[in-house]
Amino acid sequence: LKVDFLADKLPTKTELVVWTHISDLQRDLYDRFLQKDDIVHSILHGDKISPLVAITQLKKLCSHPVLFDPTQSLDDTSHDHDEIVQQ
Numbered sequence: 001l002k003v004d005f006l007a008d009k010l011p012t013k014t015e016l017v018v019w020t021h022i023s024d025l026q027r028d029l030y031d032r033f034l035q036k037d038d039i040v041h042s043i044l045h046g047d048k049i050s051p052l053v054a055i056t057q058l059k060k061l062c063s064h065p066v067l068f069d070p071t072q073s074l075d076d077t078s079h080d081h082d083e084i085v086q087q
Contacts, residue, residue, distance in 0.1 A: 022062055029061055029068060
């Protein structure tokens with residue numbers, strides 16, 4: 001395998017995790033996102049939103065508020081599974 005071939009040629013992987021506090025604006029948007037349309041209840045009961053969609057939105061929000069689009073639909077129906085498989 002390529003991985004075995006390259007294992008001795010590459011340096012060991014180093015990860016650096018940097019914890020920072022989010023801004024007041026990000027905290028406000030974060031709290032409003034979680035309260036909007038009872039989003040947590042919807043996720044836990046699988047009603048209308050995929051947990052991955054919600055996590056992606058929260059990751060964007062925490063990275064930078066400009067990346068977060070509060071008008072984006074959180075319904076996970078934009079890509080029907082059968083439609084994706086046929087493509």
